[in-house]
Amino acid sequence: MLDVSKLVVAYGQSEVLHGLDLTVAPNEIVAIMGRNGMGKTTLMRALMGIIPTRSGAVRVGPTDITKLRSYERVVEGIAYVPQGRMIFSNMTVQENIETGLIARGESRVPSDLYDLFPVLLEMKERRGGNLSGGQQQQLAIARALATKPKVLLLDEPTEGIQPSIIREMGRTLKRIRDEKGLSVVVSEQVLSFALDIADRVLVIENGEIVHENLRAEVDEAKVAKFLSV
Numbered sequence: 001m002l003d004v005s006k007l008v009v010a011y012g013q014s015e016v017l018h019g020l021d022l023t024v025a026p027n028e029i030v031a032i033m034g035r036n037g038m039g040k041t042t043l044m045r046a047l048m049g050i051i052p053t054r055s056g057a058v059r060v061g062p063t064d065i066t067k068l069r070s071y072e073r074v075v076e077g078i079a080y081v082p083q084g085r086m087i088f089s090n091m092t093v094q095e096n097i098e099t100g101l102i103a104r105g106e107s108r109v110p111s112d113l114y115d116l117f118p119v120l121l122e123m124k125e126r127r128g129g130n131l132s133g134g135q136q137q138q139l140a141i142a143r144a145l146a147t148k149p150k151v152l153l154l155d156e157p158t159e160g161i162q163p164s165i166i167r168e169m170g171r172t173l174k175r176i177r178d179e180k181g182l183s184v185v186v187s188e189q190v191l192s193f194a195l196d197i198a199d200r201v202l203v204i205e206n207g208e209i210v211h212e213n214l215r216a217e218v219d220e221a222k223v224a225k226f227l228s229v
Ligand SMILES: Nc1ncnc2c1ncn2[C@@H]1O[C@H](COP(=O)(O)OP(=O)(O)OP(=O)(O)O)[C@@H](O)[C@H]1O
Pocket: 011, 014, 016, 034, 035, 036, 037, 038, 039, 040, 041, 042, 043, 083
């Protein structure tokens, strides 16, 4: 569903991704693990068209999105939950979700979104800024899902979130994968979370995938070593 081929991304003279290849199937969760500064956020931002691609190609299904602008990529079925969530603090929960509907030309929040995140239904009139970190993360995921994506990108979703909410988020992401058949790419530094949700675990180091394993075959000690400073 998501097919990234020889992706090169640079900030001015400084090349961060050096020809990265990545394929994610429908109904698959891939965790990209790596220490700070290894290129996870750069990959996500490049896939969303927020920063330009120097060379290489990105496809969603059969569609080449490499040259598309961010909003056009959303229409083609790629959605993004940025690091730090970036919800709109002064807008209500419902209004935040509605911003995701615009891409599809719809105006009503589908009820299955609130089924996935019942707490958001309870709080739909509350301002986003008044939600807890975990609730804001759920809101950011709901807003992304409102665009009806085929591919969902999440950048370090567990950052600053308490363990019980992290476990709940893991359950929800697996449910989203299974019920909606999504391809999910999640960048992570927390190995336990990655092992909980991922079908495949990749390690990125200095802008390159240096290690890859199916979940069942992951050598935890080896991955942990990549993550330790
Ligand atoms: N706007 C920018 N201009 C120049 N260099 C940048 C910019 N943003 C990131 N970088 C550099 O690109 C490299 C990759 O950063 P990136 O944010 O993608 O890493 P990351 O793996 O997401 O790390 P983190 O977990 O800290 O978010 C780093 O060396 C970083 O300093």
